[in-house]
Amino acid sequence: MFYWDYVLGILIFSLILGFSLGSSGSKGMSFVENLQQAEWSSISGALAGGIIFNLANILIAAAIAIAGMSVAFPVGIGIALVLGVIINYFAAPQGNALQLFGGVALVGLAIVIDALAYRKKVAQSKKVPTKGIVISVVGGVLMALFYRFVASSMATNQESPEAGMLTPYSAVFIFSIGILISNFLFNTILMKKPFEGSPVTYSQYFKGGLKEHFTGILGGMVWCVGMSLSIIAAGKAGFAISYGLGQGATLIAALWGVFIWKEFKNPPKGVNTLLTLMFLLFVSGLGLIILAGS
Numbered sequence: 146m147f148y149w150d151y152v153l154g155i156l157i158f159s160l161i162l163g164f165s166l167g168s169s170g171s172k173g174m175s176f177v178e179n180l181q182q183a184e185w186s187s188i189s190g191a192l193a194g195g196i197i198f199n200l201a202n203i204l205i206a207a208a209i210a211i212a213g214m215s216v217a218f219p220v221g222i223g224i225a226l227v228l229g230v231i232i233n234y235f236a237a238p239q240g241n242a243l244q245l246f247g248g249v250a251l252v253g254l255a256i257v258i259d260a261l262a263y264r265k266k267v268a269q270s271k272k273v274p275t276k277g278i279v280i281s282v283v284g285g286v287l288m289a290l291f292y293r294f295v296a297s298s299m300a301t302n303q304e305s306p307e308a309g310m311l312t313p314y315s316a317v318f319i320f321s322i323g324i325l326i327s328n329f330l331f332n333t334i335l336m337k338k339p340f341e342g343s344p345v346t347y348s349q350y351f352k353g354g355l356k357e358h359f360t361g362i363l364g365g366m367v368w369c370v371g372m373s374l375s376i377i378a379a380g381k382a383g384f385a386i387s388y389g390l391g392q393g394a395t396l397i398a399a400l401w402g403v404f405i406w407k408e409f410k411n412p413p414k415g416v417n418t419l420l421t422l423m424f425l426l427f428v429s430g431l432g433l434i435i436l437a438g439s
């Protein structure tokens with residue numbers, strides 16, 4: 146139910162950005178003008194990116210419910226970071242490769258340490274959420290692929306875009322359409338056959354109050370801001386670096402899992418040391434990725 150509102154929030158904010166920032170300024174095409182001249186090859190790339198992202202995001206959200214945010218999110222998005230940077234760098238090389246991949250290696254090591262910390266934690270409860278970890282891995286691989294599809298739909302020079310290509314604002318809008326359309330398939334299946342909990346129906350969606358629906362829509366809008374800024378920044382920083390920095394969300398989610406949701410409350414000996422090392426490696430890795438763009 147939350148996810149329907151989340152997807153609507155992404156679509157709504159992509160339109161707000163398109164008709165505001167995407168339609169102002171003295172250079173480049175306006176939002177509507179760019180959509181009118183876009184070729185199907187560009188549109189289909191952004192649509193495919195939205196479909197792939199949606200499936201990946203649903204899987205990672207399901208994994209969070211099963212294995213916990215401090216594990217599922219770093220594993221899923223961490224894999225997406227490593228694989229996604231590799232894919233985007235070799236498709237469009239930009240930045241210092243040594244610093245970029247050095248940063249990715251540190252983040253990858255942080256993921257391994259996070260997994261070790263969680264293994265120590267679940268040893269207490271005798272519950273090993275294998276299904277949640279497997280779903281995280283699959284979601285992470287899919288998440289690594291979506292950005293390249295969106296990038297391939299965009300013009301390399303936004304001030305003087307090539308004919309038939311999309312601007313960042315148009316690409317994010319078409320991307321959000323792909324999310325919405327695919328949601329009728331992916332989310333409907335999960336409503337009927339959920340990974341966890343009882344099946345739900347569409348009629349239950351309309352039983353939610355304004356506060357519940359607004360929370361989901363706001364969540365989608367917040368995410369759309371981040372995605373849009375990442376795509377816009379790629380014009381200067383390069384797609385690999387911009388994508389890699391966007392996955393800094395992994396660190397924030399891990400912080401929420403540990404300090405807000407208290408998923409490691411009263412941990413066994415050594416777990417806090419592992420978590421501290423994980424955070425230090427995450428920060429160091431992201432710092433190297435930033436330096437790679439300078």
